[in-house]
Amino acid sequence: MTTSTYLARKDVLLILLFAALIMALLPLALDPFRLNLVGKYLTYGFVAIGLVICWGDAGILSLGQGIFFGLGGYCMAMFLKLEASSVGATKIQSTPGIPDFMDWNQITALPWFWRPFHSLTFALVAVPMVPALLAFVIGVAMFKRRVGGTYFAIITQAIAAILTILIIGQQGYTGGVNGITDLRTMKGWDIRSDHAKLVLYFANAILLVASLLIAQFVRRSKLGRILVAMREREDRVRFSGYDVAAFKIFAFCFAAALAGIGGAMFTLQVGFMSPSFVGIVPSIEMVIFCAVGGRTSLLGAVYGALAVNWAKTTFSEDLPQLWLFAMGTLFIAVVVVFPNGLAGLYRDHIAPRLGRFLRPQLRLAPTGDGRKQGATR
Amino acid sequence: MTAETNFLLAVEGLSVSFDGFKAVDDLSFYVDQNEIRVIIGPNGAGKTTVLDLICGRTRASAGSVTFRGHELTRLPEHEIVRAGVGRKFQTPSIYEDLSVFENLEISFPRGRSVFGALAFRRDYLVRERVQDVAGMVFLDGMLGERAENLSHGQKQWLEIGMLLVQNPLLLMLDEPVAGMSVSERKKTAELLHRIIRDRAVLVIEHDMGFVADIAHRVTVLHQGKVISEGSLAHVKADPKVVEVYLGH
Numbered sequence: 001m002t003t004s005t006y007l008a009r010k011d012v013l014l015i016l017l018f019a020a021l022i023m024a025l026l027p028l029a030l031d032p033f034r035l036n037l038v039g040k041y042l043t044y045g046f047v048a049i050g051l052v053i054c055w056g057d058a059g060i061l062s063l064g065q066g067i068f069f070g071l072g073g074y075c076m077a078m079f080l081k082l083e084a085s086s087v088g089a090t091k092i093q094s095t096p097g098i099p100d101f102m103d104w105n106q107i108t109a110l111p112w113f114w115r116p117f118h119s120l121t122f123a124l125v126a127v128p129m130v131p132a133l134l135a136f137v138i139g140v141a142m143f144k145r146r147v148g149g150t151y152f153a154i155i156t157q158a159i160a161a162i163l164t165i166l167i168i169g170q171q172g173y174t175g176g177v178n179g180i181t182d183l184r185t186m187k188g189w190d191i192r193s194d195h196a197k198l199v200l201y202f203a204n205a206i207l208l209v210a211s212l213l214i215a216q217f218v219r220r221s222k223l224g225r226i227l228v229a230m231r232e233r234e235d236r237v238r239f240s241g242y243d244v245a246a247f248k249i250f251a252f253c254f255a256a257a258l259a260g261i262g263g264a265m266f267t268l269q270v271g272f273m274s275p276s277f278v279g280i281v282p283s284i285e286m287v288i289f290c291a292v293g294g295r296t297s298l299l300g301a302v303y304g305a306l307a308v309n310w311a312k313t314t315f316s317e318d319l320p321q322l323w324l325f326a327m328g329t330l331f332i333a334v335v336v337v338f339p340n341g342l343a344g345l346y347r348d349h350i351a352p353r354l355g356r357f358l359r360p361q362l363r364l365a366p367t368g369d370g371r372k373q374g375a376t377r
Numbered sequence: 378m379t380a381e382t383n384f385l386l387a388v389e390g391l392s393v394s395f396d397g398f399k400a401v402d403d404l405s406f407y408v409d410q411n412e413i414r415v416i417i418g419p420n421g422a423g424k425t426t427v428l429d430l431i432c433g434r435t436r437a438s439a440g441s442v443t444f445r446g447h448e449l450t451r452l453p454e455h456e457i458v459r460a461g462v463g464r465k466f467q468t469p470s471i472y473e474d475l476s477v478f479e480n481l482e483i484s485f486p487r488g489r490s491v492f493g494a495l496a497f498r499r500d501y502l503v504r505e506r507v508q509d510v511a512g513m514v515f516l517d518g519m520l521g522e523r524a525e526n527l528s529h530g531q532k533q534w535l536e537i538g539m540l541l542v543q544n545p546l547l548l549m550l551d552e553p554v555a556g557m558s559v560s561e562r563k564k565t566a567e568l569l570h571r572i573i574r575d576r577a578v579l580v581i582e583h584d585m586g587f588v589a590d591i592a593h594r595v596t597v598l599h600q601g602k603v604i605s606e607g608s609l610a611h612v613k614a615d616p617k618v619v620e621v622y623l624g625h
Contacts, residue, residue, distance in 0.1 A: 223494035225479055229472040236470040236536075239432060240484045240543060241458035250491045 011216060014299055019209045023202065032194050039201040039269045041309035044069075045208050046262030048290045048301035049215045050255030055287070056295035057224060058251040059231030060148070064156030065259050065286045067163050068131035070278030072260025074167075074174075075130055077273040078114060079123035080183035080191070081175075100182070105172030114173075120187060127264040128257035135256030139249035146245075157280055164279035179274025183267070191268055204265045208302070211258055215298055218254070227251055259286075285312075288331045293341050300343025307342070384443075385410050385577050386547055391430055391440035392601075400426045402601035404440070408547070413569060413578045415588050417612075418598035419622050424581045425467065427598070428549050431579075432464040433457045444547065459489070463545030467552050469532035471539070473525035477516055480524050480535055481507045484542040506542060513572070514538035515564060530561040534568075541572060548572070549579045554587050566590040585623075597622060 026038055047065050054060050087096045093103040098110050116122045138159065142152055167174045175181070183191065190196055218224055226247055230237045238244045267273045276282070285308070293304015308330070315323040338344055386408040393401045401423045408414050416424050429435040431442050433454040442449040449457050458464075472480050485506060488497030511517045514534040519527070527535060533553055540548055554562045562584070569578055569591050582588050588595065588609060595612045597605040599622070605615040612618050 218495065221495050222483070222488055222497040223491065225475060225483060226494055228474060229483055232472050232474060233470050235434070235466070236472070236539075237483070238454050239434075239458055239464045239466075240539065241455050241486060241489050243453070243455045243490075246491050247494075 015209065015212050015216065018212070018299055018302070019205070022205045022208070027198075027201070032197060035201055036197050036269060037313060038306070038310075039197070039204050040266060041306050042204055042208055042302075043262040043266040043269065044286065044289065044305040044309060045302040046211055046265070047255075047259045047286045048293060048305040049208075049211050049298055050258035051286065051290040052295055052298050052301045053215060053218060053224075053227070054251045054255035055290065056297075056301070057219065057231065058227040058248060060248055060252060061150075061153045061287070062156045062252065062255065062283075063153045063280070063287060064160040064283050065255065066278045066280075066283035067156070067160050068135065068256040068259035069263040069266070069282070069286070070163065070167075070273070070275070071131045071134065071263065072127045073263030073267040073273040073277060074180065075117070075123055075126040075260070076264035076267040077180040077183060078117040079120060080186060080267070081180050082114065082118055083186065084182060084184045099175070099180070101175045101178070101180075102172055107172045111173055128260045131256040131260035131263075132253045135253040136249060139245075139252045143245040143248040143252075148248075157283065160278065160280050160283045164275045167275040167278065175274075177275060179272055179276070181272040181274075183271050186268070192271060197269065200265070200269050204269065207261060207265065211261070212298055212302070215258075219298070223247070223250070285327070288327060288334075291334050291341055292330060294343025294346075296340060297343030297347075300341055300346070304342060383410070384408065385412075385445060386431070386579070387441075387443040388427075388431070389441050389443070391427070391437055391442065393426065393430060393435060393438050399601050401430060401437075404598075404601065404603060406596050406603060406606065408577050408579060410577055411573050411575075413573055413580065413591050413593045415580045415582055415592040415595050416598060417582065417585075417588060417595060417622065421600075422598040423601040424598055425551055426601075428464060428551055428579070428581065431457075432462055432549065434464075455489075458543065458545075459486075461546035463540035463543050463548050465536050465540055465548075465550045465553060467555070469529065469536050471524045471527075471532055471535050473523070475524060476520065477511065477522050477524055477527070477535060478507055478520040481510055481520075481538055481542050484539040486543055510538045510541045513541060513568065515568075530557045533557060534565070537565075537568070546576050547579060548576055551581045552583065553580065554582070554584060562587050563590075 022038070022042065027035055030038065047069055051062070051065060054062055081099045085097065085099045090096045090098070090100065090103070093100065095103055095108045098107065102110070117126070138156070142148075142155065147155070168177045170176075185191060191200065226237060226242060230244055230247060234244055237247075263273070263277070266277070289305045289308035290301045291304070292308055293302065294300030308327070311326070312323060315326055334341055340347070384407040388407070389405045391401055391404045392399065404423075404427065416427065418424055426435060430437050431449065433449065433452060437450050440450070444460060444462060447460060449460065449462070452460070472483070475483075482499065482503060485503050487503075488494045507520070508517070511520055514537055516527075516531060516534060516538065519531070524532070524535060533556070537550065537553060554565050557565065566587060569580070572578070580591065592609050594607060595609050596603055597612050597615070597618050599617075604621065605612045605618045613623060
């Protein structure tokens with residue numbers, strides 16, 4: 001239909017605008033320190049994209065995306081840590097060649113699950129696959145039994161808490177509450193230099209735009225429509241011959257894999273990974289920035305991730321004790337006043353005016369575009 | 378055995394109880410090819426439960442449902458659908474946020490797996506089928522409309538259309554004309570007669586005028602049991618039916 005191609009073109013145009021913003025405007029306007037911060041915020045954009053598919057479209061609220069962000073981040077950190085722990089670099093330890101925190105915890109050999117992370121290829125595959133695999137196991141256990149809604153949200157929250165406790169408790173294997181720190185090089189390339197940070201920023205930006213395009217493709221396929229249909233009328237979809245659980249598992253795994261990639265890019269740009277990015281609070285923050293941006297709009301959610309994290313840094317610099325209150329207020333405001341977030345405000349107020357102002361001929365096109373994606377519930 | 382007969386659907390000894398209450402009690406009936414069968418009965422007779430049992434929404438505690446020689450009671454819902462059983466719910470169950478076209482398209486029997494749906498393309502086969510069905514259910518001019526904006530009767534038709542796109546061999550309709558105007562009921566009756574050429578239809582209905590328009594045979598349920606079966610004239614004359622249902 002003509003409407004669809006128009007929509008596709010408009011969506012792609014908005015994605016290109018976003019790409020121009022993060023790849024040209026911000027790098028030119030910001031100093032390396034601030035740009036690195038933006039790069040860090042953008043890693044949460046991956047989580048936001050996943051949440052749009054999983055929560056916005058399929059209606060599966062996961063309060064445990066930190067699990068997958070953290071797992072991806074840890075997979076990357078494990079590789080980098082092993083590279084930083086060569087026998088030569090760690091010869092003062094009682095067991096040279098293992099990460100320093102293992103040595104401090106009287107561990108004398110590299111645990112079996114660390115060994116494959118000597119390989120960069122394995123680590124890169126593990127970054128999306130480990131989170132997706134865990135999501136698959138959780139998804140099969142929950143969705144096949146038709147656990148959904150609030151119960152599912154609570155269970156994901158519990159798993160986030162369990163994983164945090166596990167990481168902190170198993171200090172010898174995980175680095176404990178400090179996380180995995182002192183990461184230096186990737187295949188001999190120093191990731192701490194300004195130049196490396198710039199390269200990583202762009203790699204992150206390109207991956208993010210690619211993820212946006214992939215998610216856009218998924219949403220525009222029949223699968224995307226089935227996810228929305230499932231959110232509205234699960235039984236109707238089931239009795240149209242679809243295995244509803246399989247579609248939910250897909251959406252959840254997709255979101256998990258993206259979150260994992262975000263986590264890995266976070267580790268690379270920030271230089272460490274710790275349980276403080278895994279638990280309940282970060283997981284809820286992820287849902288909040290997705291809601292603020294607009295959970296039914298890919299770009300909205302990514303802008304939300306940027307805006308909320310930027311606000312968090314700004315607030316925390318000046319009034320750290322007020323940040324949690326500010327975020328709570330923001331979340332309540334989103335739920336009560338603008339349920340479709342920034343993207344909803346844009347669709348309802350700015351886009352129509354912009355269209356009238358810039359391209360009067362577009363008024364002839366059907367105006368169903370905003371409503372089509374902006375499900376109100 | 379039933380597998381040897383040429384009934385399309387054979388329900389035998391079907392029972393289910395909810396907390397000790399027997400909603401359906403040792404129920405048996407048979408539906409032929411190309412037949413429109415109507416199930417009537419007072420409220421709470423177990424009519425909707427029977428449809429739920431056939432399509433797998435509720436699991437039977439005893440008995441069997443055989444469809445073209447295959448046992449259905451153990452299959453998951455989506456496989457019962459794929460075997461050829463379509464089910465319409467009592468209140469119109471459509472996707473309000475999607476267009477009429479998209480509503481019909483989702484039922485198209487291709488790309489039903491996750492990756493199949495990802496690779497699904499809207500080719501001419503899909504367009505043609507959706508167009509055809511939209512014409513049958515009186516919605517040809519409304520394909521681009523958001524389903525939310527349809528009238529109640531049109532929503533009922535849309536859901537019937539969604540079933541037709543699936544091309545089921547057995548179509549189960551739970552009060553399809555509830556809330557329809559007289560002229561809409563007439564059109565629905567014509568529609569049912571037109572579509573049964575390649576399938577059977579099982580309908581739950583209260584409106585006796587509509588029943589008279591469509592029914593080949595009528596099954597009367599009362600307290601989860603069949604109390605009478607046959608032509609409409611036959612069951613109307615049955616004193617048991619008059620006592621529990623029509624007499625009131």
